[in-house]
Amino acid sequence: MKISVLGSTGSIGTSALDVISNLKNYTVVGLSANNNKTLLNKQINKFKPKYVAVGSSELKDISLIKEADLVLIAVVGFAGLIPLINAIKLKKRIALANKEALVIAGDLINKLIRKYPAEIIPVDSEHSAIFQCINGNNPEEISKIILTASGGPFRNYPYKKLSKVCVNDVLKHPTWKMGKKITVDSATMINKGFEVIEAHYLFGVPYDKIEVVIHPQSIVHSGVEFTDGSIIAQLGRTDMRLPIQYALTYPERVQSTVKKLNLTEVGKLEFFKLSAKNFPCFELAMSAAKISGSMLTVLNAANEVAVMKFLDNKISFIKIPKLIEKAMKKHKVIKNPDLEDIIEVDSETRKYVEEIAR
Template sequence: MKKISILGSTGSIGTQTLDVIRNLKDIEVLGLTTNKNIELLEKQINEFHPKKVAVMDEKKAYELKKKLSNSVEVLSGIEGLNEIATMDEIDTVVTSVVGTVGLIPTFKAIKKEKNIALANKETLVTAGKIIMEEAKNNNVKIIPVDSEHSAIFQCLQGNEENKIERIILTASGGPFRNKNIEDLKNVTLEEALKHPNWSMGKKITIDSATMMNKGLEVIEAKWLFGVELDQIEVLIHPQSIIHSMVEFEDGSIISQIGEPDMRIPIQYALTFPKRLKNKWPRVDFSKRNLFTFEHPNLESFQCLDLAYNALKIGGSMPAVLNAANEIAVERFLKKEISFLDIPKIIEKTMEKHNIIKVPTLSDILEVDKWAREISKGR
């Protein structure tokens, strides 16, 4: 029986991971974490009976501890997150927290030789080289959970000896696919949170609306699959049925197809290399009989262009891009700034940064802290 911890169990990916586990019935959940949603975490504890849980918010952790009466060990803060990620009994960590808070627990889990089911984009965006080298040194598998990277990972199975010519990352285009820059000036928060195909958390939904999510995925793809920027192409595929494609040097293209349901890539990450039966929806090609593709408009989706530039520059710049985006999205969610202010804040922060060509993990954390302060307008 596989034994796992889930970092971010009360979020979108975390709750869907638990749904997958209910279906599989042969995975034991030993650790769970949340930022502050202790009401949902308490329900998860009562159902899955983990040995330890962690709450990032220390006051909420204390509140939960009083309610549980020592039935489970309750930890708090980043130290608690790290402990859940490195429990001796577990073999796999599902990292589904949002933001750079996932970086250190993932790194520590790899050091402890835990396999990673990776749903936290920021880990590879900010420290891809360090993380992949550490995983290799510790013989750790990093299996992507994001639908696009899972698709590429699946397309590459059995093709290890074949040279990749091109990776094609598909994107839904979000709610503003056909909008020009003028149309985006008066976008509301409510409009930006209405994704046409996927149900996700607020931060990732806004990233989809700006297409920053695809920019972050481009950076991730470089590190996950060992390719260069000019080998990665982004195509808008509004139907979200083809989750991504790989073209090999003979011109053959292999794609992974499925309904837009995150439980499918989550299950594959947990059962790899096996494929097990489930109850999730199947594609009906008599109804899903139109696949269309188009190139993204980089004038409208400036965040995608900024991500390309950050990857070209390299070094510490992707960490700046990521931190500035997190703060800009946070400010947009609070209605402090407009939709088009998001790329402006990111670009200004990138312009002010003195690049570290070969950053250490501590450098990345310092750069992240610096970029957040700049992005807040301080």
């Protein structure tokens, strides 16, 4: 199996290469990174790929994915959209770890998949869980999707207290080790909003049949309720190597180096109703989902800029949703945006949020 890993120096990319190191008959033919050249050089020396790309502009080069049997897209944010489109047009099997591409262009992506026989296997732990729960069952018998969320580091914080949190507070996720951007997204819960949208497009389930449940232990990664009332859920350790390996080896399951889950050690599993009012970013994501069209591009672009500003200590944590809301209110929605529209709206939104964040 020939694999290209796009975003090889990030959290998912490094975990994926760790998984690949322990798989037989898997060869890395392509690697890409944004700017971590030191780590990329180490990866090149170890895996000896035929193709290497550095920076978002080089991601557009299809030679990186042309020879691969499977393409892992672990690039963060908007930058993952063009590689995903290229991989679909080349009819590849795609292990998708980039949720933003489906958020901003879900309708466009699904149209392309209907045209080209590409295959998407989700890498996100929640969507991998849902994929596994649906596998072998009739999708028409789905009653609802149950999407679990840890609640992040501020699950029990009153909203007013969030004005005083700093970057280090936000980056202390209670159950997962992730990259900085997605850790902030998890703290604001916009990540869970993105995941609802992603589930809608991946599995063709209406928004009113996707329920978010707070599950602090992060052991139940998600589940599916069927028409007879049965719920099938997937449980596992909080280690991204598990869903990554499943996406790479599907439909087979092979021995993993991850320590197996011991339920008696876990002891208890808790579930709580999501109080969305404490997470305005989640509410904004659901609002954008209902409006749909180009508003989803605005949601993502505004969030990407706001999160970077927060990580650079330019704005407070609670200003993130305020910037997103302003961008959404300003935007005139395009109902069925094409790729050109999406790129233009993304660019305009970024410029606007940069201006109002000063």
